[in-house]
Amino acid sequence: MKELGQNLVSIPENTILFRENDFSKDVYILKTGKIHLYRRMGNKIVMLSEVEPGGILGEISVIDSGPRSATAVAVKPCTAIKITPSEFMEGLRNVPEWFMSIARILAQRLRETDKKLNLSGPLVNEANMAAILMYLFHDASNREQGLSLQEVEDTLMELLHLQINEIQEVFDSLEKKKLLSFKQNKVRVEDVKALEAHLEKIRMTFSTSLVV
Numbered sequence: 400m401k402e403l404g405q406n407l408v409s410i411p412e413n414t415i416l417f418r419e420n421d422f423s424k425d426v427y428i429l430k431t432g433k434i435h436l437y438r439r440m441g442n443k444i445v446m447l448s449e450v451e452p453g454g455i456l457g458e459i460s461v462i463d464s465g466p467r468s469a470t471a472v473a474v475k476p477c478t479a480i481k482i483t484p485s486e487f488m489e490g491l492r493n494v495p496e497w498f499m500s501i502a503r504i505l506a507q508r509l510r511e512t513d514k515k516l517n518l519s520g521p522l523v524n525e526a527n528m529a530a531i532l533m534y535l536f537h538d539a540s541n542r543e544q545g546l547s548l549q550e551v552e553d554t555l556m557e558l559l560h561l562q563i564n565e566i567q568e569v570f571d572s573l574e575k576k577k578l579l580s581f582k583q584n585k586v587r588v589e590d591v592k593a594l595e596a597h598l599e600k601i602r603m604t605f606s607t608s609l610v611v
Contacts, residue, residue: 406486410477416456421467424484426457432477436469440523443560449474461487522601525569527559529598532579536588545585573597 410416410432417423419438434450447469450456456471461484535551536542555566570586573579578594580587588594 406481406483408479408481410473410479412473412476414473414477416471416473417467419467419470422460423467424457424461424464424487426455426461426482426484426487427471428480428482429454429456430478430480432473432475432479434477435472435474437472438469443523445523458487521565521568521572524559524561524565525572526598526601528555528561528566528569529573529578529594529601531555531558532573532586532588533591533594533598536591536594542588542591545582545587548581548584548586551586 407430416427416434417425429450429452431452434454434456436447436450436456437444438447439445450471457467459465460467531554532551535546535554552563552566555561556563570579570581573594574581576597578588578590578597580589
């Protein structure tokens with residue numbers, strides 16, 4: 400296997416390294432810059448995670464020969480070590496077959512989790528709505544007085560292109576978690592930090608389930 404340093408590539412800003420469902424197999428080790436990972440969920444494109452220097456992209460696809468399950472976009476000029484499938488497998492030549500068998504099983508389990516995540520449209524809506532509600536209720540006076548339910552619904556429909564039934568589903572979920580309350584046609588968020596913690600928990604779910 401050639402020295403990894405010989406495979407250093409420059410990646411201009413806005414370059415797409417690979418697309419969701421591609422069968423490309425190159426592995427990347429990011430040296431500088433930043434890469435965002437996106438996935439289509441229903442009719443929406445959702446940012447799942449960002450990769451910073453030292454991060455690795457693409458190793459699962461080359462291990463189990465499956466397609467990419469996210470799109471990788473360079474959001475800053477990047478440099479990365481690019482490892483071709485043949486170079487990757489050459490590097491694994493002395494790895495015991497039992498180890499590779501375990502790696503393939505783990506990769507398949509990750510993909511099964513990934514498929515379940517793709518079906519979780521309501522969770523995506525909840526994350527996006529929570530982020531907007533945090534912004535709307537950042538002002539202390541809005542927290543004290545509440546905001547018009549109709550105005551909040553209109554804002555969410557305009558920004559997120561959601562149907563009213565989708566918004567109501569998330570409202571019900573957040574109310575059950577005691578993150579929202581409704582009274583006299585007004586919406587209230589009592590604890591913005593609790594809502595922020597809930598949003599971070601959802602984001603961690605996306606991040607830990609990510610397979611590229």
